[in-house]
Amino acid sequence: MLTTDVIILGAGAAGLMCAQHAAKRGRRVLLLDHANKAGKKILMSGGGRCNFTNMYTEPGNFLSHNAHFCKSALARYSQWDFVELVVKHDVPYHEKKLGQLFCDRKSSDILEMLLIECDESGVELRLNTSIEQIDKVDGGYRLHTSAGPMACQSLVIATGGLSIPTLGATGFGYQVAKQFGHNVLPTRAGLVPFTITEPQLKALCGELSGTSVEDCLVSCNGQTFRENILFTHRGLSGPAILQISSYWQAGDAIEINLLPHIDLPVWLAEQQQARPNTELKTLLAELFTKKMAGLLAEQWFDSKPLKQYSAAELQAVAERLAAWRLVPAGTEGYRTAEVTLGGIDTREVSSKTFESQKAPGLYFIGEVLDVTGHLGGFNFQWAWASAFAAAQYV
Ligand code: FDA
Numbered sequence: 446m447l448t449t450d451v452i453i454l455g456a457g458a459a460g461l462m463c464a465q466h467a468a469k470r471g472r473r474v475l476l477l478d479h480a481n482k483a484g485k486k487i488l489m490s491g492g493g494r495c496n497f498t499n500m501y502t503e504p505g506n507f508l509s510h511n512a513h514f515c516k517s518a519l520a521r522y523s524q525w526d527f528v529e530l531v532v533k534h535d536v537p538y539h540e541k542k543l544g545q546l547f548c549d550r551k552s553s554d555i556l557e558m559l560l561i562e563c564d565e566s567g568v569e570l571r572l573n574t575s576i577e578q579i580d581k582v583d584g585g586y587r588l589h590t591s592a593g594p595m596a597c598q599s600l601v602i603a604t605g606g607l608s609i610p611t612l613g614a615t616g617f618g619y620q621v622a623k624q625f626g627h628n629v630l631p632t633r634a635g636l637v638p639f640t641i642t643e644p645q646l647k648a649l650c651g652e653l654s655g656t657s658v659e660d661c662l663v664s665c666n667g668q669t670f671r672e673n674i675l676f677t678h679r680g681l682s683g684p685a686i687l688q689i690s691s692y693w694q695a696g697d698a699i700e701i702n703l704l705p706h707i708d709l710p711v712w713l714a715e716q717q718q719a720r721p722n723t724e725l726k727t728l729l730a731e732l733f734t735k736k737m738a739g740l741l742a743e744q745w746f747d748s749k750p751l752k753q754y755s756a757a758e759l760q761a762v763a764e765r766l767a768a769w770r771l772v773p774a775g776t777e778g779y780r781t782a783e784v785t786l787g788g789i790d791t792r793e794v795s796s797k798t799f800e801s802q803k804a805p806g807l808y809f810i811g812e813v814l815d816v817t818g819h820l821g822g823f824n825f826q827w828a829w830a831s832a833f834a835a836a837q838y839v
């Protein structure tokens with residue numbers, strides 16, 4: 446039987462990071478994945494340029510039922526530690542906006558870098574390997590795999606969440622956690638577009654599909670994000686929508702301020718004074734695309750020359766544009782979600798070592814845990830940081 450010190454299940458972001466750092470400590474590390482390629486999500490990430498971290502990473506950028514859990518690992522392996530690795534490998538990068546660091550070239554630069562580090566530190570990587578059974582034995586774990594039986598002292602679960610099954614995502618990590626007595630919190634898709642079914646609204650989104658509105662404020666359940674939104678055939682997307690989706694529960698309304706940079710009541714009154722014969726539709730076309738202005742004027746407002754609006758009517762126009770309330774029918778789900786919210790309850794995992802408090806020698810890292818970052822490089826930073834922390838103890 447193949448026996449080693451550490452077996453890591455999942456050669457994604459967290460698995461690749463944990464493997465190299467455990468091997469650098471002198472541990473014999475075997476990294477297994479059922480997929481035919483390591484790090485498929487890294488390759489797909491950031492529109493092919495991998496938003497590998499965020500300059501402003503802090504615990505407040507993460508959702509979890511246990512808000513303090515992420516603090517220790519994020520402090521021990523920061524965004525600057527990862528940037529140092531990127532610089533060491535001469536990977537060119539830039540800040541796109543809001544502290545988001547992207548590759549200048551391709552995501553494969555990051556994957557290549559991680560694979561080189563694994564290789565140089567002696568990690569053995571085996572792809573196309575599925576895990577059939579895991580048993581706790583004296584001094585460690587025994588695995589039945591498609592490549593035969595294997596045994597290790599420390600077993601690390603880095604199999605990620607449920608988003609994008611076509612990239613190899615499975616609920617395997619949750620099953621293992623349950624097998625060893627862990628609580629798994631309900632999961633749902635996060636950083637995901639909304640779908641709309643209300644006929645008039647759906648028609649509006651469909652007509653405007655591909656149109657984005659720069660600089661919107663989107664709010665739900667006490668959270669607000671300021672970024673752009675995008676109309677799609679199915680509903681709404683774009684960074685502000687993806688961010689708020691992580692705070693949205695079925696049935697909740699979201700509120701969108703389409704023009705947060707303008708004091709609308711004041712501005713509309715000024716325009717009424719300055720150009721009373723201009724139609725509202727024409728005025729809105731200075732703020733949105735002509736098509737969007739026309740559709741809004743048609744569906745939301747009775748478009749007429751500004752002088753014909755009463756003060757109350759103008760106020761209603763301002764309110765609709767600054768506080769557009771809608772109830773999404775749902776989300777596009779795991780098919781397109783960037784992340785999975787919920788997962789393994791961190792109250793049963795050490796925030797220092799990432800070891801299970803139920804099964805000694807078993808570790809959980811990355812997205813499989815109930816820690817989910819905002820959009821903008823935070824999810825990879827969590828994968829790197831949690832993996833680095835666990836690697837010191839496996
Ligand atoms: P990850 O999913 O990376 O790896 C899990 C690995 O486990 C996979 O290789 C999988 O094949 C393997 N596995 C699963 N089940 C298994 C089983 N039963 N047996 C063996 N192996 C198994 N984040 C960010 O910070 N910046 C970004 O730009 C993006 N962009 C982005 C785009 C898209 C399209 C998606 C879907 C996601 C992102 N993300 C992101 C999120 C980011 O990709 C994600 O949070 C991390 O990859 C999570 O790292 P993990 O290692 O935990 O899981």
